[in-house]
Amino acid sequence: MNTEFIHALKDLEREKGIQLGVLLEAIEAALVSAYKKNFGSAQNVRIHIQPETGEIKVLAQKRVVEKVNDPRVEISLEEARKLNANYEVGDIVEKEVTPKEFGRIAAQTAKQVVIQRIREAERNLIYEEFIARENDIATGIVRRQEGKNWIIDLGRAEAIMTPSEQIPSEVYTQGERIKIYILEVKKTTKGPQIFVSRTHPGLLKRLFELEVPEIHDGIVEIKGVAREAGTRSKIAVYSREEKVDPVGACVGPKGIRVQAVVNELRGEKIDIIKWSDDPAVFVANSLSPARVLDVEIDYENRVGRVIVPDNQLSLAIGKEGQNARLAAKLTGWKIDIKSESEAGDWHGWDDEDFEF
Template sequence: MNSEFIQALRDLEREKGINADILLEAIEAALISAYKKNFGSLQNVRVDIQRDTGEIKVLAQRQVVEEVTDPRQEISLEEARAINSKYELGDIVEKEVTPRDFGRIAAQTAKQVVVQRIREAERGLIYEEFIGRENDLVTGVVQRQEGKNIILDLGRAEAILLPSEQSPGETYRQGERLKAYVLEVRKTNKGPQILVSRTHPGLIKRLFELEVPEIHDGIVEIKGVAREPGARSKIAVHSRDEKVDPVGSCVGPKGARVQAVVQELRGEKVDIIKWSDDPAVYVANSLSPARVLDVTVDEENKVSQVIVPDNQLSLAIGKEGQNARLAARITGWKIDIKPESEAGDWDSWDADLDLDGTIEEE
């Protein structure tokens, strides 16, 4: 170990952000273990690396005591003062015991410590990078499948797409690019574990932020997202500028923006509705693409009664109740839907849609 090694550590400090002095302290600690292991010493020793030259010294340490019981650990006051008259009881006397071939052991140990610390530092940097991207969008390449988990290559790290976060009906081919929503970043001994999702409503929100400049700039705001992954989603939008149409902004010229999102979601249908602070208007909008004739709301119980044309009833409810179920989720309201022909008597037809998405007819 020499001055060139010290310079290499300084260069490493600049490139990787690893403090060279902390690295040297770690090497010194590792060399103490290496010395004791290779030379069978029971002495207390200290390893000192000169910060400018890289010279290494192994120093045996003995404490100054009145009566010596272990010569390997202790030294008498008389003997200590024979070395230096300034020694007092309790002081530590050091003597160099550097072995002749210790340089080879030191080089191997230093390499192991440096490599380990570089890995730890890189893991730390990757963790810090991705912990700040929780609830954000990442783009990865499908690398492999481990059991039912899909592993995405994010460049500097890998992400795990668990089966529960895989969208129904989607298949993932090795080498294809994929956008995913970062659910959680965990710190582990093997580096950061990044969990991503293709089913989270936040994925749709981030995709629209990516495709719609008005959302990115804060002119148009996403007020709510309801999703049944792989099938259909609803997104409620609001414009802070009355001159800007929030729905039109999200649809884009000739539907280009929404189609880009649908393509990334592999055909999942997306309804874009206009948010309103008027519950009746919001509920009516939420049942799009069905046309609503009238909405009565009970704000205290958050229940709404909706009248639709007879020929729009199945469209308002949707296949297996999907449209009404998503409307209830995005508005947070319980929605009762009735055809116009039966609007006069609510008791004659009871379609009760709860927020859990179940429909019961009596």
């Protein structure tokens, strides 16, 4: 090891953020093991690397004792004081025992330690980068399928999209670019493990935040999202400024903004609902595109009883109950629907039909 090696370590300190002192300590610890492995020494040793020149010394350590039982690790007080009159019982005496051929072993060992530390540092940097992006949107490239999982290339790392986070109707092809939602980042010995989703409601929310400047600027707020990925979603929006129509802002001129989101989600239908702090109004709005005649709110049981025109009943309920189910998820209320001509014949939804 020489000054060029020390300069190389200092360059790593600047480029990778690995402190020189930390590297030297790791190398010294590794060299202790290398010395004992190659020279079969049972004595205690310490490795010292001169941080300016890179000079390496192997120092045998012996404890000062009154009576020596093991000369490999002990030295008598009398012998110690021949070296230095100030030694006392319990002190550690060090003597250089650097083998002539130790330089080659040291260089090889140091190289291995540095490579390992560089990998660890890079893994930590990648982990810190992606843990900060948890619950955020990202663009990735579909790389390959492993079992039922898809591997998505995020640039500096690869992410896993499990079957439960894949939209059932979507077909992924290698090399295509897709937007995904970063669900979770785990720290492992092999580097960060990143899990992503195409089904999470957060993906829909973040897509609108990217497409709608009023949301980015804080004028329009997304109050809630209910999603059945791949088929239909509902979002509730609210404007902090009376002059700004939150639904119109999200739809965009000629529907360009919402269409961009629909295209990214490959045709998923999206209902944009105006949020209200009045439960009756909010429940009525949530059943869009159906027209609602009246809403009765049962606060105690948290139920909204809705009356719709006869020709709107199937639209309000939706195919297989989807529209009513999404409305319930969005509002947090159970929703009972009946047509105008019905007399007490309710189309009710049980608690177990919804997840609030």
